[in-house]
Amino acid sequence: MTEHEERPASLTGQAQSPEAGVEMSRETSPETGVEMSQETGRDPVRILAIESSCDETAAAVVENGRKVLSSVIYSQIETHTVFGGVVPEIASRKHIEKINQVVDAALKESGIPLRELSAVAVTMGPGLVGPLLIGVSFAKALAFAEDLPLLGVNHIEGHVSANFIAHPDLEPPFLCLIVSGGHTHLVVVEDYGRYRLVGRTRDDAAGEAFDKVARSVGLGYPGGPKVDAEAKKGNPDAMVFPKAKVHDAPYDFSFSGLKSAVLNFQNHAAMTGEQYSRADLVASFQKACVDVLVEHTIAAAKDLKIRKIAMAGGVASNSCLRATMQEACRRRGFTLCFPPPVLCTDNAAMIGAAAYYRYLRGEFSGLDLNAVPGLKLEMIPLDA
Numbered sequence: 001m002t003e004h005e006e007r008p009a010s011l012t013g014q015a016q017s018p019e020a021g022v023e024m025s026r027e028t029s030p031e032t033g034v035e036m037s038q039e040t041g042r043d044p045v046r047i048l049a050i051e052s053s054c055d056e057t058a059a060a061v062v063e064n065g066r067k068v069l070s071s072v073i074y075s076q077i078e079t080h081t082v083f084g085g086v087v088p089e090i091a092s093r094k095h096i097e098k099i100n101q102v103v104d105a106a107l108k109e110s111g112i113p114l115r116e117l118s119a120v121a122v123t124m125g126p127g128l129v130g131p132l133l134i135g136v137s138f139a140k141a142l143a144f145a146e147d148l149p150l151l152g153v154n155h156i157e158g159h160v161s162a163n164f165i166a167h168p169d170l171e172p173p174f175l176c177l178i179v180s181g182g183h184t185h186l187v188v189v190e191d192y193g194r195y196r197l198v199g200r201t202r203d204d205a206a207g208e209a210f211d212k213v214a215r216s217v218g219l220g221y222p223g224g225p226k227v228d229a230e231a232k233k234g235n236p237d238a239m240v241f242p243k244a245k246v247h248d249a250p251y252d253f254s255f256s257g258l259k260s261a262v263l264n265f266q267n268h269a270a271m272t273g274e275q276y277s278r279a280d281l282v283a284s285f286q287k288a289c290v291d292v293l294v295e296h297t298i299a300a301a302k303d304l305k306i307r308k309i310a311m312a313g314g315v316a317s318n319s320c321l322r323a324t325m326q327e328a329c330r331r332r333g334f335t336l337c338f339p340p341p342v343l344c345t346d347n348a349a350m351i352g353a354a355a356y357y358r359y360l361r362g363e364f365s366g367l368d369l370n371a372v373p374g375l376k377l378e379m380i381p382l383d384a
């Protein structure tokens, strides 16, 4: 184990930057001596959030859903790199080893003692069952021991909610492109916790396509950031790859054909001895992927007359996607927001943000809360 692995990364510095946090002026309640939010006139809601759905053990303390008091992420990437992907059993064991340390660090860094917390929130799904169970069991035990309310949170809702931290003025409704390793959805966020499904992938998620292409060209794991960096050295117009359209579902996505086209290109070149540049290949793949994501998002925004667009999930940190979407939105006068990269990939601050709105709605979980690996974000179909 390396020194780097041993140390949980503290990200409070970034998360509390003006870009990522809401500063609310506060005063002390004369009766309780507890700090009160001037904005709401009520005691601040401070939620300890825990995330362990995949290969990050993370904990954060978030105030009123928008202000990150602490955010600690311990990434297992180095452990899994040698296997070329996440090994669920190893991930579970690492979560067990680290969760106490990560939660302790988050509490310490927030300066909020356990007894002043308002609730404990935890990702209950979707994700890997073993890793999810570690977080859920830990959160249940803590909530029981400290007599705190418990909130089970949907991981995808967490990704969307990272935007509430990064953009203090962002309010629903808006259109959100959720692009991660396991999910690709286009949804209208009608209200807090209310999602209307506009489009989805029919096969691979966007992040999965990045990861598979990275592996096949020898860039290794994790693929997305490596493709992003390599593509900067290449010509995105060197090769033309197909952009799939789904019949009768204009906003749906399909990435498996694109992934196969890249693999076919490589196989063909290997058989014929044709030379090509890896940077050109991944730049062209990235462009095809990004163009489809941007075109479908903009088309949906125009058709549904929504002028506010957000992006969420690991792939939302892709530099080409950010630049292309920004330019497309600028030309049409749409506003665009996305979280800083540290809030795009898995973190617990986003779970604390999502949990706050569940807390306000009184959507608490019982101590029978369970991990649900295939948990779906409750979505209203477009035509409902």
Ligand code: ADP
Pocket (backbone or CB within 6 Å): 054, 179, 180, 181, 182, 183, 206, 207, 208, 210, 211, 222, 223, 224, 225, 228, 313, 314, 315, 316, 317, 318, 319, 344, 345, 346
């Ligand atoms: P999940 O929640 O589904 O595990 P995350 O939201 O943590 O996924 O995001 C991880 C995914 O994001 C991976 O597929 C990774 O390759 C991809 N990703 C991360 N950074 C980038 C990037 N700069 N460009 C493209 N993809 C990226």
Ligand code: MG
Pocket (backbone or CB within 6 Å): 155, 159, 180, 181, 313, 314, 345, 346
């Ligand atoms: Mg995620």
